[in-house]
Amino acid sequence: MKDMKKKLKLITSVGTLKHSIALHKSNLDRTFFHQRDEKECLTPTSLKASEEQEVQQNLEELWLEFEERSVAGGEDSVVFYTTSLRGVRKTFEDCRKIRYLLENHKVSFRERDVSMDCEFKEEMWRLLGEKVTPPRLFIKCKYIGGAEEVVALNEKGKLEKLLEGISSAGRSRQCGRCENERFLICWNCNGRSRVVAEDAGMWKRCGECNENGLVKCALCT
Ligand SMILES: [Zn+2]
Ligand SMILES: [Zn+2]
Structure with a gap:
């Protein structure tokens, strides 16, 4: 009988111990969260400003990766050379891919179908200095690339940045x-x-x- 009591007491104390450990842990967690919250609240505004500056700088550096070309009507817009001819499957699919991306980003763009007007084709060749095939994308007179480059930029989240500020109103x-x-x-x-x-x-x-x-x-x- 005495032993039973002891055992019971032991069980109770183990239970109590576990409970207090749990309580202690949750207190610890709470303290930790609290400290973290406080830290976040105390982030000085100057730090945020410098972060913004960094983002701006990164954007400027990103633009430097692309060469400028004098695209007629392309100063503040997106110019997309494409084809609606299904003759070469890959070319056609590539054009569709880029068009889809632009539509997905909800920006307005000028679409120049080289299969509908040979002037567009000559314009595209003149801009790139060689007889290239579409699709070819220009943003604000910078040559961004063909399908491969544009898809890669999109995957890295860079296309979105390049399209910043392009109006979607006319879209x-x-x-x-x-x-x-x-x-x-x-x-x-x-x-x-x-x-x-x-x-x-x-x-x-x-x-x-x-x-x-x-x-x-x-x-x-
Ligand atoms: Zn129109
Ligand atoms: Zn006519």
């Missing part, structure tokens, strides 16, 4: 002028790309449109 899904076709049928030749010359009565090339009888939409290309 209504529909362009008010061409309804996102990027081109309009030529009003002069009605899309035939040829007109009858008044003097000779013979067909001649229309001076208002491209080889496909299309006129570029000035708002979104």
Whole structure:
């Protein structure tokens, strides 16, 4: 009987011990959290300012990685050379990938389809100094790269930074002028790309449109 009591007492004390250990631990945790909270609250504002400065500096350094090119209409915008031709599967898929990324970041961009207008193709070749294939992306007149580079930048979170400040306001899904076709049928030749010359009565090339009888939409290309 005496032994039982002892045992019971022991059990109780073990229970108590465990309980007090648990309590002590939770107190410790609380103290720890408390200290951490206090520390966070006490972060001086000057430190935050220097952090911001660092972010700004990193952004400037990031921009330095890219070369500047004189892209017409590209000063404050995104210019994307693409193709809608499915001829080369990889090229087509690459273009779709970049377009998807831009749409995902919800920024407005000028889309220049080289298969719809050979002027765009020549422009792209002139900008890059060689006969490259699309897609090719420019942000604020800096050459960002082709599909591989752009996808990699996106994965590193850098594309988002480069697109900062690009308006999304104009990114209504529909362009008010061409309804996102990027081109309009030529009003002069009605899309035939040829007109009858008044003097000779013979067909001649229309001076208002491209080889496909299309006129570029000035708002979104
Ligand atoms: Zn348009
Ligand atoms: Zn025309």
